[in-house]
Amino acid sequence: MLARKDIPVDIAVYEVAGMRRVGANLYSYSEVPSFLKNNKFIESGYRVSLSSGQCVQSLFYWSNESVNIWTHVIGFVMFLVLAVYDNLFLLPSYQATIWDHVVYTLCLTCFQFCMVCSAGYHLFCAQNEEVCKSWLALDLAGICIGLLGCYFPGIYYAYFCFDHWRRIYLFIVCVLILITLVIQTHQRFLSARWATRRLILFCALVAYGVVPVFHWVYLNGGMQTHIVQTFFPRVVFVYFLGVLALMFYATKCPERCLPGKVDYVGSSHQWWHILVVIAFLWWHQCGVAMMNYRHSNKCTSLERTSDLWAATS
Numbered sequence: 665m666l667a668r669k670d671i672p673v674d675i676a677v678y679e680v681a682g683m684r685r686v687g688a689n690l691y692s693y694s695e696v697p698s699f700l701k702n703n704k705f706i707e708s709g710y711r712v713s714l715s716s717g718q719c720v721q722s723l724f725y726w727s728n729e730s731v732n733i734w735t736h737v738i739g740f741v742m743f744l745v746l747a748v749y750d751n752l753f754l755l756p757s758y759q760a761t762i763w764d765h766v767v768y769t770l771c772l773t774c775f776q777f778c779m780v781c782s783a784g785y786h787l788f789c790a791q792n793e794e795v796c797k798s799w800l801a802l803d804l805a806g807i808c809i810g811l812l813g814c815y816f817p818g819i820y821y822a823y824f825c826f827d828h829w830r831r832i833y834l835f836i837v838c839v840l841i842l843i844t845l846v847i848q849t850h851q852r853f854l855s856a857r858w859a860t861r862r863l864i865l866f867c868a869l870v871a872y873g874v875v876p877v878f879h880w881v882y883l884n885g886g887m888q889t890h891i892v893q894t895f896f897p898r899v900v901f902v903y904f905l906g907v908l909a910l911m912f913y914a915t916k917c918p919e920r921c922l923p924g925k926v927d928y929v930g931s932s933h934q935w936w937h938i939l940v941v942i943a944f945l946w947w948h949q950c951g952v953a954m955m956n957y958r959h960s961n962k963c964t965s966l967e968r969t970s971d972l973w974a975a976t977s
């Protein structure tokens with residue numbers, strides 16, 4: 665491995681077909697410092713010891729982080745545009761209340777935060793170990809906040825007619841996210857040895873969602889009811905996307921089977937990023953459908969009775 669002081673940091677300027685292009689020295693896995701060694705199956709394309717300005721310049725040439733960065737830069741722009749569009753056009757067309765605006769704005773702000781932290785981590789991790797760890801902490805906090813953004817509209821609209829349960833589940837989710845963020849401040853949380861524990865923690869946070877989902881099915885009278893048959897498959901699909909994303913993340917496939925062949929395009933982390941964006945977009949659309957349903961269907965007597973039972977028991 666090259667010693668830190670021996671690693672050249674200059675951005676190379678070279679000519680391709682008569683045009684000046686800016687490129688950089690890229691390194692192989694065996695040459696990079698240990699804090700960048702997260703995946704031994706990605707063999708080339710590493711940026712090392714760049715300044716923050718050089719990291720920003722690296723947006724415009726290929727490295728093994730390019731797709732990771734751009735997928736979430738584009739994701740951030742999409743959710744920003746959606747937040748503006750929803751508040752100015754979509755929600756008014758559904759005669760939305762102030763709380764609909766609050767829920768959508770919170771949800772999309774959480775998604776944007778998740779995208780920014782992730783893109784920032786992949787962009788600036790090439791500076792040095794300290795900067796890399798700070799951004800990694802933000803990236804992991806961003807995943808928590810992104811999940812919070814999913815829970816907000818899910819619980820708000822699913823428990824629209826069960827106000828008592830809605831308050832309970834929103835409270836529990838906020839507490840769970842807070843506990844997860846506190847655990848993340850543990851000094852060993854970012855270490856490679858805790859990678860599995862980090863994964864288990866995030867899986868648990870996602871898996872918890874099964875509790876309010878099945879309780880919602882029960883409160884609505886079971887699988888045969890119209891509302892459950894309409895929305896349950898959508899929830900199953902978002903979990904399918906989440907599980908698929910986690911499978912890529914955890915198994916490091918396809919690069920495990922094709923080491924060095926998908927360094928720049930097609931690696932597991934890139935699939936994880938793309939699937940997260942698709943899952944957020946899908947969940948946003950589900951929220952719109954759920955809001956439309958709740959605005960055009962009054963709470964049934966069964967729903968009112970169930971909530972009254974909860975409130976008085």
Ligand SMILES: [Zn+2]
Nearest residue numbers: 732782933937
């Ligand atoms: Zn990432």
